[in-house]
Amino acid sequence: MTRTVRSRPRFAPSKIVLLGVVSATIGVGAILVGTASRVAAAEPSAASAGDTDRAALDPDTVTYEKDVRPIFKTHCFHCHGEAGVAESGLDLRLRRLVVAGGDSGEAIVAGHPDESPLYQYVRDGDMPPAEVPLRPSEAEIETIERWIRQGAIATEPEPEDLDPDQYITQQERQHWAYQPIERPALPEVTDPSAATSPIDHFILARQQAVGLSLSPAAERAQLIRRVTFDLLGLPPTPAEVQAFIEDTRPGAYARLLDRLLASPQYGERWGRHWLDVAGYADSEGYATEDPLRPHAFHYRDYVIAAFNDDKPFDQFATEQLAGDELLTPPFENLDAEQTEKLVATGFLRMAPDGTGIKGVDKALASNDVVAKTIEIVSSSMLGMTVGCAQCHNHRYDPITHKDYHSFRALFEPALNPKKWLPPSRRRVSLYTDADRATAAELEVEAKAILAERTKKQNEFIEATFQKQLAKLDSALHEPISAARATPAKERTAEQKQLLKKHPSVNVTAGSLYLYDRAAANELKKMADQAAAVRARKPLEQFVRAVWEPVDQPPAETFVFHRGDHEQPTTLVAPGELGVLAPPGGVPIAVDDPSRPTTGRRLAYARWLTSGKHPLFARVIANRIWLLHFGQGLVPTPADFGTLGVEPTHPELLDWLADEFTANGWSVKHLHRVIMMSATYRQQSGRHAKGQAIDADNRLYWRMPVRRLEAEALRDSVLAVSGDLNLKAGGPAVPVMANKVGQFVIGKENLSAGRPGAVLPMHNEDLRRSVYIQVRRSRPLSVLDPFDMPRMEPNCTVRSASTVSPQSLMLMNSPFVLKASERFARRLRREAGDDVETQVRLAWRLAYATTPSDRDVQQAVAFVQAQTTHFASLPKPGKAAKSKTPPLQPADEAMTSFCQALLSSNPFLYVD
């Protein structure tokens, strides 16, 4: 086992085999993952069931489709079959082609591996060629040997006429994820009283097969903390905890869920989850300049509102893929509803995008944007890693090179590298005609001031020139004046030399300030006046959107040979990936005559959300499950293909997907269904039996203990200390580098590249993390150590690390220290001066539980010890410029106590 999937640092191999960009990145990761998914078919112990068709195959019979073709596909097709390449005349894509052999004769002799050149080459390591880093495993080589020995069997009829590039075997089609979603019957369980929801039947059925059961229900205090973090990303208040514990009427828990689902903070929490998979960022990334996307925030607000309004998910997805096609161009004088549909297409504008950056290869960069957009769409909505098919047929999944480009053709009319819209031009103004008229009037006023300024400037330059001239020998005055008066291009060599010899007379608008500071200041004042006039114009808002041009024929999409955009080959029509399409295909017109645009994306969105798509509903339901339980029913939420991990509970996944579809694609409904289950409500403690049978908790015999995500942590610290600013929406709160290079919330105020004075933030710095600017190159220093993802291009699953920089942040960072101080002030304000009362309140605020008497005693003892210590220190002086008096020892001690709570595991983890 290697240390990590990808070793670091990355030393490029001295000789790179040209497999194209994407295949090169498969590298090490693919070897590990690939091996893993093959050897790990067995789920926890005897519990794995339901693999009937697999079990039906005689395990000793090696067949071409099931066993050998996947090996050839991974290791050999690139040179022996694909994209018209058949080196040595050998094509391995069908059994009959293998048998036919190549230029130098037969490749295999059925029944005799040792006489089969193909086997010998592979066994001896001569094939694949030595420089190919991805090597077949011993098990794979042995499989080839057995296949030949057993007679080189194929069980499926092989196509005679079909393009073998498009050939998908029945074996491949039978992968679980490509089967239609069918609502399964609820499994029988021995103790139906243990189930409070249909979900529990599926969970219990798997558990009872191995002798496990659900853990008892969590205590109410624990439960309300769990659901409040889960739905809002914030802790419950002591009053909310109290009310829930005291609500003895039936339905208390359901009412709690209703209250939380109706909170505006719900959308901020769950919107953030979707922003992860959409790859939301307020900057373009791609290159080091990382320019800002000042209008991206509308999309963020759209997502938050969609979750709060429980916008049906089919509509949510359709608007994001094709909101523009739901409108009629031109996009002028838009109402709120129309604006929303256009804003939604910001989803297709989230990929890192270097096309607006100077010096970037535009053709390469724009093709990258299209590829990354496809990656975002497919990983978020299809749960497929189609990117591997960008350069060649997918090595593991039945996605062909051509499939990939058909999928690309869905988007290319809008994202057309041939007619590329740079970032600055892909925006739609929300100005109305009236706004425009007002702005024009003010512009006239500003221009007048600027004209006056230019006049003044010329006067200053002339005066300065005369002054400089006066310093020189008077004999020079006339020739220098003449030289200067001559346009630069017409000057004689002598004149040029003269001016060069006396550089100080070269006064220009740019250098005037070096001579005459007062004049420069006066000019600046006038420029400021003009700017002030312009500032009175109505604020012009823009939407960063995707749309198709209506005045040109739709972009044509070609298969790129080996993924190289400079080598287009065959023209392809838009379409769904072959293996996902129903028999007869998906009706997507090349150019829908009934619409002003091609209608491709809209047609695709309609199919995706038709309820018949095998993946979409499963992928979304799985993601929602994952966010509730910390692990997906499919543990690889962005890969439902053969490299992904198979679902632990395939029937439950289908049941959830169907429940989701059948209930108007309501996400809130799915939350309720999941959260009402006994599975969700159980305790988190481990027990020996569970540990012995299923240590990874794949069977959900307990609720996992989870660490707060970066945003939830920061937001909770602010909430507990009483300062969280719940202002919603609007432009991103800016992030800047402070004097030591940490990224903090603040308005950048640079002077010669260095941080200048700190500008007031007016409590914007206390807003929820979802509103903090996501500048790809400037991860907020408070969030970064806690695994805030970098969007390159999106994040399909977050990690939860435990590292010392986190501890140091909690121990010493100004953010936590200040919050602790405010927390302590809050305690005095709300609990009075008694330390014990303060401690009790602090405990309830931070932990949402009531402390035991012993907890209180220990806390009070700690506060007293700290008070004694602080009192023994010399009194702190009043900090310069600080309005607040220094803390008294007792307050310093209480601050220290508050910090201990905020940095402790009971606060950082949720049961």
Place this chain on the structure above:
Amino acid sequence: MSVDPKRNSRRHFLATNAMSLGSVALASLLQQDRAAANSERLKPEPRTYSLDPQPPQHPPRARAMISLWMQGGPSHIDLFDPKPKLNEYDGKTFPGEIKYDNAAQASSKVLASPWKFAPRGECGTELSELVPHLANVVDDICLIRSMQTGVNNHGQSIQAMNTGQILTGRPVLGSWLTYGLGSETQELPAFVALIDPGQLPVMGVENWTNGYLPSLYQGTVVRPSEPRIMNLTPPQRLKGKAQQQYLEYLSHLNRQHLEQRQGELDLEARIASYELAAKMQTAAKEALDLSQESAATKRLYGCDDPACKDFAERCLIARRLVERGVRCVQVFTENQRWDHHGSIRTGLPSACKKVDQPSAALVADLKQRGLLDSTLVHWGGEMGRLPVIQNDAGAAKVGRDHNTYGFSMWLAGGGVKGGMTFGTTDEFGHKAVENPVNHFDYHATLLHLFGLDGEQLVFEQNNQERSLLEGKGRVVHEILA
């Protein structure tokens, strides 16, 4: 399943060095080990990075670097690169072409160096009287007189020297070194920026940025006053007993919480990570504590001289950090300290006074401790100065404008030849003419000394492999020992 000795050693390593994990979860790794032991299954996980020591690609000459960064552009023709021609032309019109930065004060009159040069050491390298201490170690340094970046303002030239390109957002040298080699200490930051009590250098925090590399490789600023290291050390009033009591109480809360959650590896890992954090504080405090140094050593650096005390202390700290395994230390002069557009006759001696003794002492001290062989010392800025006058307003007021076409810097130790000069500028010291060394050459040479191949040390961003050299630069073999 067979026992994998690597895995066992890794577990041991994790238990003692949680800081080195970077973004790897200790708990998840332990869990992964166990999961692998149970089911032979690997979980796909996000890319991870760490500061674990990494083997170089070929045997290295240098193990650590100390860069003394002279921001503003020390006048090479007044310090390192004597030009008799300037005396000949003093006050006369410069015969060639000059590109000025400041036109308003520009003049075409040549300015002879007001200071005397003389051969120094056994090697006989000529140095100015302004750097008498450097003369004592001149046999250990390699003076490069043909540096050039060709971009004539501070910000861009600093970027070029630090990151290879004039654009911002790219990683600096120290980040590349720690990315390539990790760190030999897990209790101290791998890459340290020792900043001046004055204003930050031009480009501010870009001087130690990790750019597109993971933030693990960012330089950690050690401030001249408390708190010396942000987040590493608490504010003054919380130091010592206050924080110790806090940590004890915190540990109590965490252990009590864990008691009811036996088997939660992540919770245990966090308790361990607080313990390591506390160790790091002790280690940093110890490393920055100069009271452990002898009076003789402090005198050697000039800690007793108010004119250079601050810089001397930082040079001494730099040596202490390198002794303790830190990979790269940069010591900065304050904003534009060397930018002598005017009053060079007073400004330059004062800048030299600040750094000359400490810089020379650092070389001598590293040598006597046997550390110079493995520590590369760099002394230089982003540019030199022009041979002509700027601000022709009397002898006391004159200065020199920017010159990035030819300037000097010196290297010592770490596999570089001592007692030599390399490259030359033209007879006025304006442009490098023989063996020019640009920033890419400098970087290629430096990576080579550290056992890294500049072409192969790459980071992938958006499917593009990025490197410090981006295909440019040559290793200057002539200066290698």
